[in-house]
Amino acid sequence: MVTASATLSALALAAAIGAVISFVFRTKVDSREPPIFHPKIPFIGHIVGMLKEGPLYLARVSANCNAPIFTLPMLGGRTYICKSPQIAQLVQRASSTLDFDQLIIQVTPRMVGSSKETRQKLLDPTAKEEGRKRISELGHDVIHPPLGVHRISGIVALQLEHFTEFVNKIQDGQENALFKFATREITAASMHTFYGPQNPFSNNPELIEAFWDWEAGIVPYMVDVLPSIFARKAYYGLEKCVQGFSEYLEKGYIKDAYCILRDRQRIHEEAGISVPEQARLEVALSFGFNGNAGITSFWVLQNIFARPDLLSQIRDEIRENALVAPDTISFTKLRDACPLINSVYRETMRLIAPMPSARYVLEDTLLGGEYLLRKDAVVQIGGSIIHHDASIWGPDVEEFNPRRFLYSSSGSKTNADGSVTDKNQVHSAAFRSFGGGASLCPGRHFAQMEIVSLASVMAYGFDMLPPKGQSEVAWNPQRNEKQFPFAAIKPVREVHVKLQRRKGMEDVKWMVKP
């Protein structure tokens, strides 16, 4: 009896202490801040949720909230999650106080293990008061303009030459793991295009695998607890790439790189960043060139080849509108006269690239005169929520609808039967794959060119058949939705195929031209 009542008292005491702790440590919010969702475990509950469930966690919390933006308290601070395109647009417009760079400067060095000294040079806390631009701002000035749609013809031609050589080397009957096939070719081609013929990956092709080893383990690597043990593959992959880039920089091969890289290296040099530390920053930028584009290329190929009717319609579209000679496909024609393949490309990204654009709140900001965002908080545009909102996209929001972007690059809301018309255009800020506002991905034109071109020449010139021992190709792997929302979503497994030139095209030497 005594034991039972002692146990009850202990439990009551523990519950009371828990309630007091959670009350005392609850993040205090201003009544004008977006509605707050307290986690069950104070401080870390939302972080644990996101690590365990990935973007699905945000969708679950969001389902309980009617407001277009809400607050998640974390580690004594707060993150605002915005779930409507209208609010996303307001966030994008407030770029003077909601800053992209501040977060990138914190995240990038962690991705590649930069030294404290480099981190400090990048943060450059006195730059503003001393009237200087930070390294990231100088980088922005040299990277964005040369990636504009009218200035990329030279790098487009280089990338397409690489693809041409690659597809013409394909052996009939060659078996491939499709994810590896697409990601490795995008990596080899874009490293060649951006860093020149002596790029570290062409001098040492095993660095391509090292790069993807690092990419696969970036999140555990960034946790930064003995990464050589707990994120072993990522750690050694990164170190190999750093070594390759160090040699490349020391030998001066960067003289043959695209201007954005030469100019950026000059900025790093002038800031006194050492060569091995510059090499780390080059690995980080390579992630921008290769990561998302490689993963997206896989999904576009899989989404087309898994649907025989769609494959046939795309072949018709290419033949009628983009085939400028029996052996030549033109990217300009693909871009301007092939709405279906471009719609497939964007619909693929809606499902696998719901990017969480994040901004650091530099000063208290009243969004749309209504929602107060407090200084030093983070605001995230919940791509994973917006891309799956049926009120925006229509009742088939969870399905792949190849026609969703046929009439508008923003997409159209589908009708009850899944049909798409030129009406009901979706809000322009609802498509989150390339972010938006001042930091809208500058590589988006290049990305469209490479992904659509590679998919088109494969679709037009080749069949994908079951590999030996399989009666059919195991298409449609699940998306790894639990993946931490860092880059485009990967498949949970590979898709194995046998490549074969199409009947009647066995001897064609393909050419993809700008």
Ligand code: HEM
């Ligand atoms: C499917 C492929 C790609 C996707 C999904 C993608 C997505 C993104 C996103 C979401 C951002 C952040 C924007 C924001 O939060 O507002 C970004 C930034 C950036 N992307 Fe891309 N990207 C892709 C391909 C590329 C390519 C091919 C390049 C280079 C040629 C590139 C270069 C960059 C750069 C330099 C930034 C930083 C912009 C800044 O600091 O202002 N991206 N990208």
